[in-house]
Amino acid sequence: MNGERRPMIEIRELRKIYDLGAVKVEALAGVNVNILENDYVAIMGPSGSGKSTLMNLIGCLDTATSGEYFLAGERVAGLSDKQLAEIRNRRIGFVFQTFNLLPRASALQNVELPLVYAGESPSERRRRAREALEAVGLGDRMKHKPNEMSGGQRQRVAIARALVTNPAIILADEPTGNLDSKTGNEIMLLLETIYEKGNTIILVTHEEDIARHAHRIVRLRDGLIESDEVIHRAA
Amino acid sequence: MSKPHFLLYSLWESFRMALEALRAHKMRAFLTLIGVVIGVATIISMMTVLGGIKYKIDDAMLNSLGANVFQVQRFDQSGGIQFGPHRRKWRPKLKAEYAVEIKQRCPSVKYVGVESWSFGRRITRGGLETNENQSIAGGSVEFAVNNSRYIAMGRPITEQDISSARRVIVLGFDVYKTLFAGLDPAGQFVRVDGQKFEVVGVFEERGEMFGESQDTENWIPLSTFERIYGEKSVNLTVAAWDPTVYRKAQSEVHEAMRIIRGLKPGEENDFAMWTPDIMQKQFTEQTAIIGIAAFGICGISLLIAGIGIMNIMLVSVTERTREIGVRKALGGTRSSILRQFLIEATLLSLVGGAIGIFLGYGAAIFINESFNFPAPVPVWAVFLAVIFCTGVGVGFGMWPAMKASRLDPIEALRYE
Numbered sequence: 001m002n003g004e005r006r007p008m009i010e011i012r013e014l015r016k017i018y019d020l021g022a023v024k025v026e027a028l029a030g031v032n033v034n035i036l037e038n039d040y041v042a043i044m045g046p047s048g049s050g051k052s053t054l055m056n057l058i059g060c061l062d063t064a065t066s067g068e069y070f071l072a073g074e075r076v077a078g079l080s081d082k083q084l085a086e087i088r089n090r091r092i093g094f095v096f097q098t099f100n101l102l103p104r105a106s107a108l109q110n111v112e113l114p115l116v117y118a119g120e121s122p123s124e125r126r127r128r129a130r131e132a133l134e135a136v137g138l139g140d141r142m143k144h145k146p147n148e149m150s151g152g153q154r155q156r157v158a159i160a161r162a163l164v165t166n167p168a169i170i171l172a173d174e175p176t177g178n179l180d181s182k183t184g185n186e187i188m189l190l191l192e193t194i195y196e197k198g199n200t201i202i203l204v205t206h207e208e209d210i211a212r213h214a215h216r217i218v219r220l221r222d223g224l225i226e227s228d229e230v231i232h233r234a235a
Numbered sequence: 236m237s238k239p240h241f242l243l244y245s246l247w248e249s250f251r252m253a254l255e256a257l258r259a260h261k262m263r264a265f266l267t268l269i270g271v272v273i274g275v276a277t278i279i280s281m282m283t284v285l286g287g288i289k290y291k292i293d294d295a296m297l298n299s300l301g302a303n304v305f306q307v308q309r310f311d312q313s314g315g316i317q318f319g320p321h322r323r324k325w326r327p328k329l330k331a332e333y334a335v336e337i338k339q340r341c342p343s344v345k346y347v348g349v350e351s352w353s354f355g356r357r358i359t360r361g362g363l364e365t366n367e368n369q370s371i372a373g374g375s376v377e378f379a380v381n382n383s384r385y386i387a388m389g390r391p392i393t394e395q396d397i398s399s400a401r402r403v404i405v406l407g408f409d410v411y412k413t414l415f416a417g418l419d420p421a422g423q424f425v426r427v428d429g430q431k432f433e434v435v436g437v438f439e440e441r442g443e444m445f446g447e448s449q450d451t452e453n454w455i456p457l458s459t460f461e462r463i464y465g466e467k468s469v470n471l472t473v474a475a476w477d478p479t480v481y482r483k484a485q486s487e488v489h490e491a492m493r494i495i496r497g498l499k500p501g502e503e504n505d506f507a508m509w510t511p512d513i514m515q516k517q518f519t520e521q522t523a524i525i526g527i528a529a530f531g532i533c534g535i536s537l538l539i540a541g542i543g544i545m546n547i548m549l550v551s552v553t554e555r556t557r558e559i560g561v562r563k564a565l566g567g568t569r570s571s572i573l574r575q576f577l578i579e580a581t582l583l584s585l586v587g588g589a590i591g592i593f594l595g596y597g598a599a600i601f602i603n604e605s606f607n608f609p610a611p612v613p614v615w616a617v618f619l620a621v622i623f624c625t626g627v628g629v630g631f632g633m634w635p636a637m638k639a640s641r642l643d644p645i646e647a648l649r650y651e
């Protein structure tokens with residue numbers, strides 16, 4: 001299936017400069033990268049190298065200072081706030097290091113949230129949110145609030161939430177950063193099954209063990225790509 | 236993929252989320268609401284009470300003057316509420332003789348009654364006495380009819396009583412209750428200002444209005460009155476023949492009075508026409524002032540409430556910065572965030588409004604019961620309250636909501 005895969009993300013000379021008045025921080029200094037449909041990429045690099053900045057740009061949460069970014073062939077720079085919101089809603093699923101669940105809402109309500117913004121009817125929302133929670137093995141925790149769940153369970157809820165609108169791309173910025181290694185591995189196995197269903201996965205991590213779950217490792221340093229290698233995983 | 240119900244779903248969703256946010260901070264929400272509650276309760280209860288007062292006054296207007304009757308008095312009615320020092324120009328007294336002259340000059344007039352008043356008197360009998368709150372009316376024979384008073388016991392004052400200036404009195408129900416307490420007063424004697432009077436009758440009971448007894452008026456012959464109290468300025472009570480000439484009678488009397496008083500054209504009246512129309516208008520003006528005051532209180536409390544709501548919403552936006560970031564990351568648009576916070580602010584305000592309507596309604600019922608008003612809570616006041624609250628919610632929630640909607644998603648997500 002490698003042969004006919006289309007490019008999902010095309011990035012040309014992408015720069016992000018934070019202007020702090022006295023100093024200008026160049027978080028991305030001209031990044032070029034292509035990511036194909038159903039790729040599984042791990043982004044690595046030292047702290048402050050620009051990993052999160054790159055993820056935020058890919059996720060349309062932020063806009064670049066210069067350079068080009070095409071998402072499934074579409075130039076992102078020219079899109080309105082509303083169109084960006086729609087892309088985040090339909091095409092991208094975010095998984096955060098700190099889970100970022102709404103504390104007062106149940107697991108089910110948290111997972112329903114993207115569908116609210118997609119304009120789905122309440123019954124449809126509930127049905128799909130249930131499905132997504134069952135897919136991550138939380139069929140019996142639907143009514144639980146985040147503070148009634150373990151870290152691993154919370155991250156599963158977050159993954160269910162990322163999956164529920166069927167987005168093509170899953171962006172995970174250090175998804176195992178707040179989890180112990182056993183729970184982290186379970187989360188990685190979950191991402192594996194998502195990948196196998198055809199999603200494109202981009203993952204930021206500090207840990208080589210975690211990165212090895214991916215098929216490709218992009219290393220950043222000082223806002224530039226230092227290396228980009230396809231890895232062959234042990235079966 | 237068209238979603239026809241998108242707005243509806245997202246409105247409902249915003250509403251549900253707003254409810255949840257309020258539930259999470261019940262105490263805080265409640266404290267914020269006090270201003271709205273006071274404002275709305277004030278407007279609802281005041282409007283109800285004003286409705287009741289108006290009803291009572293209309294009713295009193297109809298009852299206090301007999302049918303087709305109006306009065307000529309020396310001075311205009313002075314309102315219950317006056318702004319600034321109230322000065323009135325000196326005017327000559329109205330004399331009892333005017334009655335005859337008016338009757339002659341005005342074909343639409345059936346008769347002209349005369350009454351003269353002394354207020355704040357005490358009536359005694361043996362060791363018993365009333366408060367110093369009794370009114371003594373020296374009246375012509377028309378007094379009872381003109382004032383819509385009925386004789387419950389005994390007889391009214393007659394022409395003979397007047398022509399021979401007899402010391403007879405028709406008691407108000409208050410005096411009867413205090414001095415006789417169920418006994419037959421006919422032929423008994425009471426003292427007014429040291430003068431001895433024989434009781435010939437008792438007026439029917441009228442009860443209270445605004446907590447004040449309406450049964451403190453006592454009637455003696457005009458001639459007797461003038462011997463004791465001197466020739467005071469009198470009130471002339473004019474009755475028209477029938478309703479069709481009622482207004483005509485008023486203009487005839489107006490003209491006759493100007494002639495009697497010797498007024499030149501263009502000169503100001505030095506007497507006052509007390510018609511139900513004019514009295515009602517004056518009462519209406521007074522109640523309007525109360526109404527404006529109520530709106531003032533309401534406006535100030537709603538302003539304070541609005542600032543409270545704005546404050547609480549700003550706190551809420553700051554507290555939920557991260558939530559806003561999450562919502563944006565999951566596809567929330569600026570307008571959906573704006574809408575959510577606006578709905579929350581409006582809901583907050585409306586909950587206060589609902590409590591206010593409830594309390595105002597309770598207060599209105601209480602007041603109505605204690606003053607015996609028949610007035611219901613006016614529907615328009617409830618509508619107005621709801622509209623005000625929505626306005627306050629949207630108006631004062633706008634800035635915090637805009638602040639929320641404009642948050643940068645990444646900054647928001649990074650917020651600790």
Ligand SMILES: Nc1ncnc2c1ncn2[C@@H]1O[C@H](COP(=O)(O)OP(=O)(O)OP(=O)(O)O)[C@@H](O)[C@H]1O
Nearest residue numbers: 018020025026027046047048049050051052053054
């Ligand atoms: N909002 C901001 N304002 C100013 N500078 C910023 C901002 N966000 C990031 N930076 C700077 O940009 C650079 C890249 O930051 P970024 O968060 O992308 O690093 P990272 O690779 O994700 O690091 P870490 O591994 O610690 O998460 C850093 O030098 C950081 O200080």
Ligand SMILES: [Mg+2]
Nearest residue numbers: 051052053173
């Ligand atoms: Mg980072």
